[in-house]
Amino acid sequence: MRDLLKIAIDNRPDGVHVEARYHQRKRIEVRADKGRLQRSIVDDFAGIGIRVLVEGAWGYGSTSELNNKAVKETLKNAVAAAKNLAPSMKEKIELAPIKPVTGTFQSIGKDPLAYHSIEERVNLVMNTDKLLREADEKIKGSMVFLREPSNHRIVMNSDGTDVELFDSRPDFYVQATASEAGKMMPFYAVNGITGGWEIFKKFTPEDMVKEAAEKSIALLDAPLAKGGKQTVIMEPSVVGIICHEAIGHTVESDFVLAGSAAKGKIGKKVGSELVTMVDSGEQKNASGWLAVDDAGVKSEKTVIIEKGIMKSFLHSRFTAHHFGVKPTGNERAWEYNNEPLIRMRNTYLEPGDFTKEELLEDIKFGYLLAQPGGGQADSTAEFMFSITEAYEIKDGELNGLVKNVTISGDAFEVLQSVTGIGKDWKLDMGSGHCGKWQAAKVDGGGGPTKAIALVSGDVGGK
Numbered sequence: 001m002r003d004l005l006k007i008a009i010d011n012r013p014d015g016v017h018v019e020a021r022y023h024q025r026k027r028i029e030v031r032a033d034k035g036r037l038q039r040s041i042v043d044d045f046a047g048i049g050i051r052v053l054v055e056g057a058w059g060y061g062s063t064s065e066l067n068n069k070a071v072k073e074t075l076k077n078a079v080a081a082a083k084n085l086a087p088s089m090k091e092k093i094e095l096a097p098i099k100p101v102t103g104t105f106q107s108i109g110k111d112p113l114a115y116h117s118i119e120e121r122v123n124l125v126m127n128t129d130k131l132l133r134e135a136d137e138k139i140k141g142s143m144v145f146l147r148e149p150s151n152h153r154i155v156m157n158s159d160g161t162d163v164e165l166f167d168s169r170p171d172f173y174v175q176a177t178a179s180e181a182g183k184m185m186p187f188y189a190v191n192g193i194t195g196g197w198e199i200f201k202k203f204t205p206e207d208m209v210k211e212a213a214e215k216s217i218a219l220l221d222a223p224l225a226k227g228g229k230q231t232v233i234m235e236p237s238v239v240g241i242i243c244h245e246a247i248g249h250t251v252e253s254d255f256v257l258a259g260s261a262a263k264g265k266i267g268k269k270v271g272s273e274l275v276t277m278v279d280s281g282e283q284k285n286a287s288g289w290l291a292v293d294d295a296g297v298k299s300e301k302t303v304i305i306e307k308g309i310m311k312s313f314l315h316s317r318f319t320a321h322h323f324g325v326k327p328t329g330n331e332r333a334w335e336y337n338n339e340p341l342i343r344m345r346n347t348y349l350e351p352g353d354f355t356k357e358e359l360l361e362d363i364k365f366g367y368l369l370a371q372p373g374g375g376q377a378d379s380t381a382e383f384m385f386s387i388t389e390a391y392e393i394k395d396g397e398l399n400g401l402v403k404n405v406t407i408s409g410d411a412f413e414v415l416q417s418v419t420g421i422g423k424d425w426k427l428d429m430g431s432g433h434c435g436k437w438q439a440a441k442v443d444g445g446g447g448p449t450k451a452i453a454l455v456s457g458d459v460g461g462k
Contacts, residue, residue, distance in 0.1 A: 017052065017159075053082065189211045260380075308416075316342050363393045386405070
């Protein structure tokens with residue numbers, strides 16, 4: 001495949017920047033619902049995407065035909081598209097310089113997905129669903145879902161980058177629905193990594209069944225949370241979704257240029273001095289692992305907020321040139337026929353100095369937010385998320401589950417109100433799928449383990 005990509009590089013017109021990317025994806029999905037196998041998919045496809053910079057404008061083309069003629073035609077079409085666009089460009093695109101990257105990078109785990117058959121996957125899903133339905137007579141609904149995308153990419157550009165990357169990103173989802181006396185409550189457990197079937201060793205299907213079943217049953221009789229402004233502690237998965245959805249998207253520099261809430265905040269105080277927020281692709285087994293981005297830029301740790309001060313946005317080569325900074329290695333494309341966009345990798349808070357007990361001890365009344373559900377955030381940093389697992393805090397002690405919890409607020413105001421961050425740390429956003437004008441991209445997020453931050457926020461409940 002390198003020979004085909006090299007055709008695009010070698011046949012470029014004078015003065016034209018070229019990025020050529022081969023991307024093969026194998027996707028396996030198996031799903032069971034209430035004892036029935038609902039889905040069993042094996043999908044394998046590949047193609048080449050070519051992006052060119054001509055006269056200050058991007059042009060993009062792709063092909064699933066992997067031959068010399070198709071590559072040359074795709075290059076020609078991309079150049080023509082850029083030339084057509086160039087006269088209408090308000091700001092001509094220029095690229096920040098990079099150091100070329102070469103080599104092979106992989107994160108496929110110690111027990112690669114390729115070692116396991118589709119029959120093994122179907123048996124795993126069906127047996128887990130059976131365990132879930134048999135866990136308790138109150139479990140009336142079950143759903144088990146295994147999703148395994150594997151990627152092989154080769155990225156070359158006319159600056160000299162030439163890299164080959166392999167990754168696989170399995171995630172496993174178990175949902176129980178308990179029902180009794182007209183009440184019904186779901187609860188899910190999810191596990192996702194970049195790696196292989198070692199995903200099931202630390203958090204086994206049996207562990208996930210136990211958690212989903214027990215908590216869905218416990219939620220049946222749980223009281224409602226009290227609404228209004230409350231003091232809360234966030235565990236890693238909730239911190240992760242706040243970092244990613246409510247803050248991370250605002251610092252993607254294409255959104256910054258469009259007027260997001262982060263615009264103009266570099267060098268300004270946006271959070272408590274306890275808050276240091278990072279985006280990094282370096283964690284090899286985390287959902288957002290990325291060694292080299294799809295523009296051929298090496299992925300490095302980017303400090304977004306340091307001790308409460310906004311330090312950096314997430315950049316492409318174009319936005320890095322616009323702002324006069326280095327590229328951060330955040331350009332990613334979902335498939336070969338998608339143009340790279342600025343996307344997060346693993347976005348998280350750095351650990352602090354507090355134990356969970358220390359965070360709890362001074363709270364007279366509040367909530368521990370342990371697991372997020374769905375929700376939304378926008379470029380203003382306003383957010384609203386449901387919380388599927390939350391506990392009342394009373395006089396410094398956990399006082400039992402509460403249900404139907406939502407949280408809302410302004411993410412930067414939340415960061416300003418942080419008074420403590422836990423000393424332990426983990427990335428915990430499950431599979432971490434997120435979409436931005438393309439299909440979902442896998443990202444990660446999190447922070448210190450267990451107790452995270454003491455903040456004031458709006459809690460929705462009774």
